[in-house]
Each structure stands twice: as structure tokens, then as C-alpha cells.
Amino acid sequence: MRSFYSAFLLFVAFPSFALDVTLYIHKDSSEVYGRIVHGCAFNTTDTYSSKSALLRVGTGEVLNVTIINRDTLEHTFTIDDVISTGNVIAPNGTAMFTVTLNAAGSYRYYSDRSYGALIGAGGIILVGHQPYPAFYWNLFDLNSSATHGLASGQLVAIPTPYEPDLFFMNGTHFPFTLDDPDTYVDVQMGDTVVISIVNGGNMEHVFHFHGFHVRILDSKMQPERAGWIKDTFPVKMGEAMTVMLVAGQVGTYPVHDHFLIAVTNAGLYPGGMLTLINVNQ
Amino acid sequence: MKHPIAILLISLLPLQAAAQHVQFDLYSAMDGQLELSDGVFTNFWGYGFIGEAMTMPAPELVVQTGDTVDVTMYNPSNESHTIHLHGLDVDQVNDGVPQTSFYVNTGETATYSFVAKHPGTYLYHCHVTTTQHLTMGMYGLLVVKEPGYVLYAGGPGYQHERDFLFSDLEVRVNDDPLQAFPFHTIRPDHFMVNGRSGDQLLQDQSLWITANAGEPVALRLANISYTVVRCAFPAGGIATVYMSDGRVLPQPFITDTLEIYPGERFTVLLMPQVDITGTLQVDHYSMLDGTLQGSNAIPVGVGIPTLVNGPTWNVAPNPARAEVVLTVGAGALVRWTAADGRLVREDRLVRGANRIDVSGMPPGLYMVYDAHGHVARVVVD
Numbered sequence: 001m002r003s004f005y006s007a008f009l010l011f012v013a014f015p016s017f018a019l020d021v022t023l024y025i026h027k028d029s030s031e032v033y034g035r036i037v038h039g040c041a042f043n044t045t046d047t048y049s050s051k052s053a054l055l056r057v058g059t060g061e062v063l064n065v066t067i068i069n070r071d072t073l074e075h076t077f078t079i080d081d082v083i084s085t086g087n088v089i090a091p092n093g094t095a096m097f098t099v100t101l102n103a104a105g106s107y108r109y110y111s112d113r114s115y116g117a118l119i120g121a122g123g124i125i126l127v128g129h130q131p132y133p134a135f136y137w138n139l140f141d142l143n144s145s146a147t148h149g150l151a152s153g154q155l156v157a158i159p160t161p162y163e164p165d166l167f168f169m170n171g172t173h174f175p176f177t178l179d180d181p182d183t184y185v186d187v188q189m190g191d192t193v194v195i196s197i198v199n200g201g202n203m204e205h206v207f208h209f210h211g212f213h214v215r216i217l218d219s220k221m222q223p224e225r226a227g228w229i230k231d232t233f234p235v236k237m238g239e240a241m242t243v244m245l246v247a248g249q250v251g252t253y254p255v256h257d258h259f260l261i262a263v264t265n266a267g268l269y270p271g272g273m274l275t276l277i278n279v280n281q
Numbered sequence: 282m283k284h285p286i287a288i289l290l291i292s293l294l295p296l297q298a299a300a301q302h303v304q305f306d307l308y309s310a311m312d313g314q315l316e317l318s319d320g321v322f323t324n325f326w327g328y329g330f331i332g333e334a335m336t337m338p339a340p341e342l343v344v345q346t347g348d349t350v351d352v353t354m355y356n357p358s359n360e361s362h363t364i365h366l367h368g369l370d371v372d373q374v375n376d377g378v379p380q381t382s383f384y385v386n387t388g389e390t391a392t393y394s395f396v397a398k399h400p401g402t403y404l405y406h407c408h409v410t411t412t413q414h415l416t417m418g419m420y421g422l423l424v425v426k427e428p429g430y431v432l433y434a435g436g437p438g439y440q441h442e443r444d445f446l447f448s449d450l451e452v453r454v455n456d457d458p459l460q461a462f463p464f465h466t467i468r469p470d471h472f473m474v475n476g477r478s479g480d481q482l483l484q485d486q487s488l489w490i491t492a493n494a495g496e497p498v499a500l501r502l503a504n505i506s507y508t509v510v511r512c513a514f515p516a517g518g519i520a521t522v523y524m525s526d527g528r529v530l531p532q533p534f535i536t537d538t539l540e541i542y543p544g545e546r547f548t549v550l551l552m553p554q555v556d557i558t559g560t561l562q563v564d565h566y567s568m569l570d571g572t573l574q575g576s577n578a579i580p581v582g583v584g585i586p587t588l589v590n591g592p593t594w595n596v597a598p599n600p601a602r603a604e605v606v607l608t609v610g611a612g613a614l615v616r617w618t619a620a621d622g623r624l625v626r627e628d629r630l631v632r633g634a635n636r637i638d639v640s641g642m643p644p645g646l647y648m649v650y651d652a653h654g655h656v657a658r659v660v661v662d
Contacts, residue, residue, distance in 0.1 A: 254381065
């Protein structure tokens, strides 16, 4: 059984009045299947990780975020429909933001600069849906050959036609998704959990659950789908949504993008946006 | 449903049948040949009923709510395959994912079992190297029907039904499956409805949606393609979406278009209010950038006793730019309707060749029909 209190997940038990968080904007490169990928992320420590921070607060709880920008370019702290102005963090600067999110659900935060958003600088804030334990799938896709130009600002848009070759969940990809306790859903029979899903990538995705239907609790892009019970649903560009899973049968079941080029790593199957639900007796 | 045992079972069922045991016997194969609408032939892989030819898509499996179902697959082909019962929430051993269930290797036979708990539209497909095996064609529809011609217990009834599986392929890959590597380069270039496309949809009347005004038509729609499908329902037919992925929606809704993402399924009730000669437009959009990749049009005829692409009709050129020549075997008054069902013109034809000026017509797809069941599709570009 996994711990729900991972090093990357800042969780404050309900009820609480404020969550104080410090995030670091880092930009760095890493090698993925022989390809050099330049990325940008909001990290909880002063060391680059391709996994951006996953935050959880109670409904109406105050979120105080201090952001230390280690990049030489300015960034923003943007939450769609919540904070989009006065949100710049200067190069090598520090800024503080206070946010109160009154509606339960998933929110996407990100840097709206091309050298941020287009190479993965974004994470998830899950509001409410207590007392259920939460998992997080922060989706991102990229064309590895374009990331150097995007990271440096030489490119301000993704070259067209878009030809992604790497597909990530929380900054990692299958089979390494199984090493990440926020991505790999490891639960007990009968558990009810929520999964917060954000698409910060550059294309649309669609997720399919084996073994289970889930209930859509909220969706920023398709609010009319709240309450639908589905085994397959789109996660549109910019989407932030929450689904509820009741672990009703024992076993190990894949969950994956059903746009099937996204379950590959550099063209190799299986990989990319694929993880497992493991229900223990 | 083609399996003889299944046919026997269904034929014995009263409207409110008791649950049955249903056995399907399939084989997998990798030597199919498919003719596309542009006359191009390509390869496909898939499934067929034992003793019958393999089809694209694979045979539709139809059962009723409550049935206990066994799907047995014999694999004589050179590669391992499986059957994933997409959306049926089967247990791990029956899930068809080789790494968590089992492979069906060359020469082996295996059975997948489940109880059809929820009426609705489902899929089955191979889950071995899925990115490749699906684009090669290893998929089919699986429908769980509620007895009594209703969508679900206590739900609305229907008099007609059509099941449509939307899919696609890239000829380069199907011609040579090794071209699928690297997998992220797959870009479909042919788009199909139940394995047919373009003018093939006019040839196969089993695909046409026909009814009389006031007669509800159940449409089971599924997308197994690599693109987003957007269905545009014909004007004059109220489309109400009742179900998705084998579950009843909290609130049915009326729409004139419906997006279906890869792997999704919907059940729609089309209630034609008036006579319709139009199409159910099926457009495929890229998941990568939202651009239109291809289209198909399923003929819809409401209030027309029979839609027949009459052998005595000839249309040339088609597509037409300035003029089209309609050659008919008998004089008739013909009506032209646009793709959305609007009547746009009438022409009185005489026996023989009729030269018709179409230079002032907006580009698009038109259905031309008379009162005797003849119909032709004319494209003005």
C-alpha cells in the first residue's frame, strides 16, 4: 500500500486555514530514450525534477505560494479563470501569491510563457474532495527536437505540423510511471479514491480505464459531463478534471491514453501515458 | 449476429428473454485484403467467425443484458494476439492485456468470459502491441442489447437501429506493417464507417439510416480511430444522447453534433420529425492539431420507401463543377437536398441525358432523388 504523503505531494489535513508552499522554477535537460529533452517545472525543492508540484487544499482554504524563479527568463503563476494578471515572477526573482479556491475540483497552474508552458512548466492544485485519497496525472507531450529552441526562447511556438515523440504523466513515462506513487494507483479492495487529471500538453488526449468505470466529478473544459460514468473520456488541451474511482475488483488493470501513439516512448511500445491500477485484496 | 448458436438463441428469445449462455467462436488472422473507396487495396489484420471470411471490422458480437458470454479465439497466425473487452470491466484474467492476462500464441485457443451486466455499446480489440495491431484492423463492435427494443430498462424504445464503428488506417502502414515504426509517426489517411468509406457507403444499403417520420432510430456509435470523430446529425431528425460507454447519462441531451474520442461510445436516439433525404456527416479531426483529416456521409432517408441507387441512373462528371449530366431511364421530377437535409432545387428530367447547370450552386454534397426510390449523390466542387 502506497503512502499518500509522498515527498512531492503537499497535503494538509482538513480542516485547515492556510497552506504555505514554496516552489522553485527550474529549467534543465535530461535524456529520455536517447533524446535530450529540455524541460521546465515548478519543484518543491531547489533541485530540478521533471515532475511539477502537486498541491491539495481544502475548499475555501487559503493557499500562500512563494515562487523562487531560478530561470534567467521571467515566468508567471497562472491559474485559468483565477489568476492571470499581476502574476509575473522576474528572472531570478521571488514573488508571493495568495489564492483561495472555493469550488472543489482540479486546477491547472502553469507559467504562460512559451519557454515555460510549452516545455512542461505546470502542475495541479486539487481542491476539496476530501476525505478521499488522491492521485494525480499531470499530462504532457512534446517533440523532443523542439525543446532546446523552446527552452531558450529561440522558438516561441511549437513547429508545425506538431510531431510529438514523448508522452509524460507527472514528468515520467511508462514503465517508470509505476515508480511514482502519485501516478501508480495502488489501493485496497473497496477503496474510493479521486484522480486529478490535467492536460498541460500541446494536443488532446483521451484516457481509457480497464476494469473500471469512473465518475466524472468536475471538468473545466466539459462541465456538462460532471456526473457521467465513463471508462473512456477526453482530456482536452488545458483541461483540469477530477474523477472518482471505486476499487470494486481485485487485480491489476491498465489505464492509458487511447490515442495510441501516446502510449509509446520515442516510437516504442509500450510507454508514455500508461499506468496501472492495482487493487489489493 | 452471424454465429449460428447465437442466431438460434436470439431467434428463440421472446421480447423479455431470460439470460442465456452465448458462445462466439472467432479466429484471428493477418492476411486480409481491403478495398478502399478510392480503389486502393491494402492489407488488414482482424478476426472472423470460424468457418467464415475475416471481415473489416471484425464481426459484431451482439448479446443481451444478463447473458453469460464466452468469446473463444483460435490464433493460427504468425504473431500472438488477444481480445480486450473494451468497456466491459472484466476481471484481470479476461482483460486481454498480455502483460497482465495472457498471450494467445500461434496455434493456441483461449476463451474470454464475462457477464453482460449493462446494456450499451462496447468494443473488442487486440491488445498486443496495440498501437500497431489496432491500426492494422484488429477491432470490432460488441453490443449488449436490452430486450424489448428499449435502450435500457425503463428507457426509451426504438423501431430501427444502426450500429456504426468509426475507424481509420494509414495505407503506408497497412501495406507494410513494419512501416508503423516508430509508432508516433502513424498518420491515418483513410477513414471508415464499418470498414467502408466514400461511395462505398452508398453501395451498402445495410448502412443507410431509413425510417418513416416519427419512428425512433437507435444509433450506437463507437470510435476506434486515431482521430476525434464529430458526427453531424441531419436536420429534421432530433438526436438525443442517452448513453455513453455502457452507462445511462444522468440527463439525456439533444444535440445536432456529437464528438466521440478514440475508445468512446455513445447511444443516440434519432427521432425524425419530417421526411429527410440527407446524411449523417462523420468528420475526423486530428488529435494533434484539430485539423480536419477526412469525412464520410451515411445516407439518411426518412419517409422515402426505398433508397436505391438505380441502375438506370448515371451521373457524370462527379464531382461536377459547371454542369452535370443526369442520365435516367424514365422522366421524373427530382429534388436536390444539401448535406444538412435542406431542399435546394428541383429539376424535371426527361428520359435520357439531362444537362443541368450547377455553376451557381455552393460546393458540397447533394442527394438527388425522385419519387420512385432512385437516388444519387452528386458532389459540386
